[in-house]
Amino acid sequence: MSDNEFEYAGSDAADGTWDDEGDFADYEGDFADLEAEAAEAAAKLPTVAIVGRPNVGKSTLVNRILGRREAVVEDIPGVTRDRISYEANWAGRRFLVQDTGGWEPDAKGMQQSIAQQAEVAMRTADAVVVVVDATVGATATDEAVARVLRRSKTPVILAANKVDDQRTEAEAASLWSMGLGEPHTISAAHGRGTGDLLDVILEALPETPREGTGGTGPRRIALIGKPNVGKSSLLNKLTGENRSVVDNVAGTTVDPVDSLVELGGKTWKVIDTAGLRKKVNQASGHEFYASLRTKGAIEAAEVAIVLIDASQPITEQDLRVLSMVIESGRALVIAYNKWDLVDEDRRYQLEKEIDRELVQIPWALRVNISAQTGRALQKLVPAIETSLESWDKRIPTGRLNNWLREVMAATPPPLRGGKLPKVLFATQAATRPPTFVLFSSGFLEAGYRRFLERRLREEFGFDGSPVRVNVRVREKRAKK
CATH class of the missing domain: 3.40.50.300 (P-loop containing nucleotide triphosphate hydrolases)
Known part of the structure; x- marks a missing residue:
């Protein structure tokens, strides 16, 4: 097998040859789509920070946004201490939601460290959701948070939490006085209004995250x-x-x-x-x-x-x-x-x-x-x-294909139906775990895929991580 035959292998034409421009054009859309998926997975995500004084329901709201119980929730204040980010998805859009500890302006000791973490979140996030307990109204601490955020250029969304009925909803109107715009009434515990809040968050988040955002916490x-x-x-x-x-x-x-x-x-x-x-x-x-x-x-x-x-x-x-x-x-x-x-x-x-x-x-x-x-x-x-x-770990596409060409030239895959499957192109489609996709003219046996995985590990490492090798069999498209 010549170098040229391998590099553009994948044609199942009767003569086994490859028309460089025409045949490669048949497949390049697949490669572009796959690499776009990989780029999207690796891209930094915009961040929304959930802030507020202790015990207003920030972690409960985070869990509601995630759709699972991830942030630790208790009835006592001060359970959340660190600034921790989780990946969320709403209406097909991915973003990071950052849970923070309760913010208090005059905190001392450990509470001061917790407040500092919340301040970092407010400074670096792409949007900030301020959670206020609507059953209590705006406290002095809530007003202090509002004063800090009114001076920032970051989009701020006011969430009036614990609104479980129409009476509380009417009382939440008083939160207009905080100067942060419309209070969006929600019940994080029961899910009331959280879908509308997420729509507002998506409108506020930029397409490209700010520099310095995207920390994922411990x-x-x-x-x-x-x-x-x-x-x-x-x-x-x-x-x-x-x-x-x-x-x-x-x-x-x-x-x-x-x-x-x-x-x-x-x-x-x-x-x-x-x-x-x-x-x-x-x-x-x-x-x-x-x-x-x-x-x-x-x-x-x-x-x-x-x-x-x-x-x-x-x-x-x-x-x-x-x-x-x-x-x-x-x-x-x-x-x-x-x-x-x-x-x-x-x-x-x-x-x-x-x-x-x-x-x-x-x-x-x-x-x-x-x-x-x-x-x-x-x-x-x-x-x-x-x-x-x-x-x-991510392996560059060029290095991956050079390695694959050498391996398959030394050890070709088994014949299948009298034909030798040929691999046109390989790319790493994802990390976490490393996932590789091979575009092939024919099916590659499971034993040969395990062989490629073993050689991948020998060449690139991957100790302690699973590796997935997928094959996409592409029939040659008819020429117009």
């Missing part, structure tokens, strides 16, 4: 595993306090527990999840809802640490948990916990089990730890960072 880690494997003990050891209830009885944790943890000089959001006993569709009662929440925590995370009890044989439950993480496309670190209970015989057996049971995921990074004693916990951060780096 990176998100989910602790996953079967019951009683040590997830809560690990979270408590990492935080240095008893954030999760720990007991020898399996299934103590039901709701995901979020904690901001300082590791390796960085702040991470660590989520302790319920132990997965059964498949979601086979669980019942509180186990069913715990499984759903755990699945949601995996989807919301960027990297999953799957804990496996190293002192016991690898079980079907362990494999099911790993499959769930891999299917979700999240970066993966396997932590073999309770290593302080592992002797030489058990180490030998564990290595045999790993070779036998985990042969399909040799790319997953492994760390041997003890949540009880703190053994080797410092090794978690390098493994997490490596996995996330792989998860975010």
Whole structure:
């Protein structure tokens, strides 16, 4: 196979030749569409900051916008402390919604740090939503927030929250006095008026985000595993306090527990999840809802640490948990916990089990730890960072195609129906996880796709991240 034949391979013409301009033009629309999708996925998103004094319902509104329970909500003020961004989608448009702690002008100590985070959000966001409790009216703190925002050039939207009936809606009219324009009446808890508010937010957001926006807050880690494997003990050891209830009885944790943890000089959001006993569709009662929440925590995370009890044989439950993480496309670190209970015989057996049971995921990074004693916990951060780096990695199209040409010239795909499938072009369509699309003149066998994935990893790394290789078979279009 000549270089020219490979570069423009993909024609299924009878003579096997390629008309450089005509045939390539048949496909270039596909390439443009695919690369446009990739560019859109990589583009920075505009940011809307949700601000206001403590306990007015900011996090509840964030969850309503996201359509899921992501931000932690409690009836006590001051639960949200950091400025954390989440990706949202409304009417087909993607943007970041930034949850902030309660803003108070004369705060001291930790409350002052919380207020400073909210001020940063107000300065850097593309639009700001000020949330006011309509049942209380504009307080001195609300007026102070309004004074700050009236001086800024950022679009400001006033949301009058906790409006559950017409009487409260009439009272919300008094909020015109804040000088921030029309009060948009909503009930974040019940969803009343939030669709109209989102329409207003989209109108205020620019097509291109401001410079300096787009921060995504702490990176998100989910602790996953079967019951009683040590997830809560690990979270408590990492935080240095008893954030999760720990007991020898399996299934103590039901709701995901979020904690901001300082590791390796960085702040991470660590989520302790319920132990997965059964498949979601086979669980019942509180186990069913715990499984759903755990699945949601995996989807919301960027990297999953799957804990496996190293002192016991690898079980079907362990494999099911790993499959769930891999299917979700999240970066993966396997932590073999309770290593302080592992002797030489058990180490030998564990290595045999790993070779036998985990042969399909040799790319997953492994760390041997003890949540009880703190053994080797410092090794978690390098493994997490490596996995996330792989998860975010993008390979330039030119370099990818040069590599692919060399690989396929050395090891062509198997014949199919008497014809040799030819790959015209390859591109990385997405990151998180890295997803590659090959345009081919014929079907590529699953075994050959696994071979390409293995060679991709050898050339470009991707340790700790799943890699997806998709094939688009294109029939040659008839010439006019």
